[in-house]
Amino acid sequence: MAPNKPKTRTWYDVQMAIAAIAMSITLALWNLFAGPDRAQAAQNTADEALVIPPPIPTETPVVSPTPMPIVKIIFGSPGSSSSSQQTSGQPDVKKKRDDVGGGVAAAGGKSKGGGGKAKKGGGGGGGSTKSS
Amino acid sequence: MGSDILAVMDQDLDCAPEALTQVPGWFEEWEQTLSRFRADSELSRLNQTFDQPVPVSQTLWDVFETSQWAEAYSNGLVTPTVFDAMLEVGYDRDFDNLPRYQNHLMMFAPVIPQPLSIVIADDAARTLCLPEGLRLDFGGVAKGWAAHQAMQRLQEYGPALVNAGGDIAISAFADGSEWQVGVNNPFERGTDFESLYIKSGGVATSGIDRRRWLQGDRLRHHIIDPRTGEPVETNLLTVTIVAPDVMEAEAAAKAVMIMGADDGLAWVESNPHLAGILMVENGHALYSKKMQEYL
Numbered sequence: 001m002a003p004n005k006p007k008t009r010t011w012y013d014v015q016m017a018i019a020a021i022a023m024s025i026t027l028a029l030w031n032l033f034a035g036p037d038r039a040q041a042a043q044n045t046a047d048e049a050l051v052i053p054p055p056i057p058t059e060t061p062v063v064s065p066t067p068m069p070i071v072k073i074i075f076g077s078p079g080s081s082s083s084s085q086q087t088s089g090q091p092d093v094k095k096k097r098d099d100v101g102g103g104v105a106a107a108g109g110k111s112k113g114g115g116g117k118a119k120k121g122g123g124g125g126g127g128s129t130k131s132s
Numbered sequence: 133m134g135s136d137i138l139a140v141m142d143q144d145l146d147c148a149p150e151a152l153t154q155v156p157g158w159f160e161e162w163e164q165t166l167s168r169f170r171a172d173s174e175l176s177r178l179n180q181t182f183d184q185p186v187p188v189s190q191t192l193w194d195v196f197e198t199s200q201w202a203e204a205y206s207n208g209l210v211t212p213t214v215f216d217a218m219l220e221v222g223y224d225r226d227f228d229n230l231p232r233y234q235n236h237l238m239m240f241a242p243v244i245p246q247p248l249s250i251v252i253a254d255d256a257a258r259t260l261c262l263p264e265g266l267r268l269d270f271g272g273v274a275k276g277w278a279a280h281q282a283m284q285r286l287q288e289y290g291p292a293l294v295n296a297g298g299d300i301a302i303s304a305f306a307d308g309s310e311w312q313v314g315v316n317n318p319f320e321r322g323t324d325f326e327s328l329y330i331k332s333g334g335v336a337t338s339g340i341d342r343r344r345w346l347q348g349d350r351l352r353h354h355i356i357d358p359r360t361g362e363p364v365e366t367n368l369l370t371v372t373i374v375a376p377d378v379m380e381a382e383a384a385a386k387a388v389m390i391m392g393a394d395d396g397l398a399w400v401e402s403n404p405h406l407a408g409i410l411m412v413e414n415g416h417a418l419y420s421k422k423m424q425e426y427l
Contacts, residue, residue: 064321064341065318065319065341065369065413066319067319067320068319068414068415069415070317070319070325070411070415070416070417071415071416071417072326072417072419073416073417073418073419074419074423074424075397075401075418075419075420075421128295128298128313128314128315128316128324129295129298129299129300129313129314129315129316129335129336129337129372130298130315130316130318130337130339130342130370131298131316131318131337131338131339131340131341131342131343131370
């Protein structure tokens with residue numbers, strides 16, 4: 001029927017016009033609010049490019065035990081169940097050995113897992129024991 | 133072994149210098165047999181062969197037997213099967229070359245060491261058969277053994293003391309004189325906080341004050357607790373043991389480190405032939421009763 005065709009076509013045109021207007025408004029508002037953020041983002045990128053991250057440490061000194069005075073607790077001392085002495089340095093040397101005939105000969109070195117280091121002992125002593 | 137070696141003899145002897153010149157050669161030979169850090173060592177070759185008997189030298193066999201003894205003596209706390217646990221915590225090379233800071237990005241998976249009994253040892257054929265994936269690191273046992281061997285060889289010429297990285301083997305003077313041995317202060321490197329006077333036997337110190345590094349954000353050290361596969365969590369910094377021989381001193385020192393101050397001191401006291409100084413991390417040095425004989 002001839003009168004329907006013009007109404008359908010007109011309503012279609014209206015729908016298209018509304019859609020176009022809505023999209024335009026959306027885009028316009030998007031640019032309106034995104035503009036400042038875009039500028040800030042660009043600025044942030046520029047700032048980050050200027051900051052050089054610190055290098056990952058490859059050799060970091062390991063913390064050694066905190067220095068502190070040593071308190072000796074000797075169990076089974078005569079007259080008491082324990083006794084304590086405080087020392088922060090070398091104790092007095094009680095040389096019991098009869099030092100007859102002079103000193104000692106020594107040879108030293110480093111077993112090879114790494115480098116080498118000659119180490120010579122002095123007279124009378126036998127070196128020290130330490131954790132290794 | 134990555135340690136300083138010192139051999140001392142009484143210079144009254146005319147032959148002392150010649151005997152001492154042999155010491156470096158001995159240690160080089162033992163290093164070439166026992167080091168896990170040398171790719172061409174006998175131990176490294178053994179650690180690459182699984183599920184088949186491998187003939188081994190007398191040296192490696194002797195150290196293996198010493199390790200068996202040490203494991204039984206310490207109720208499993210001292211064992212050479214910690215090789216892979218060591219690698220997992222980052223101890224994969226000689227300590228002098230070990231980075232003190234290691235990036236560790238992967239998940240840490242502790243490796244629980246297996247008992248040494250799973251190694252098939254044939255005494256008659258002198259062969260060892262490692263099961264798939266098991267590798268050995270003799271560690272301090274080898275060091276103590278080497279010090280003991282060197283002392284015994286030098287002893288043929290006269291009284292001798294051999295110090296291998298803090299494991300000290302001592303032979304006696306005929307007149308009963310004593311050797312003076314310093315005990316290193318872990319809070320002040322290069323100084324001693326105690327002197328011991330010892331006629332013969334062995335002295336050894338185990339500790340976590342020196343061989344330590346960072347793996348990621350975790351502080352690591354080289355004494356593995358076989359019960360966990362991780363560096364032992366202990367309140368002890370160092371343990372010094374005097375024993376009838378240096379191999380027992382070495383095994384005892386490490387075992388006590390793993391036990392901790394209370395259990396460790398009790399264990400030392402329960403073994404009347406041992407004397408110990410246990411340095412707690414708070415600066416308290418606990419002396420066992422027998423240690424007074426050496427002060």
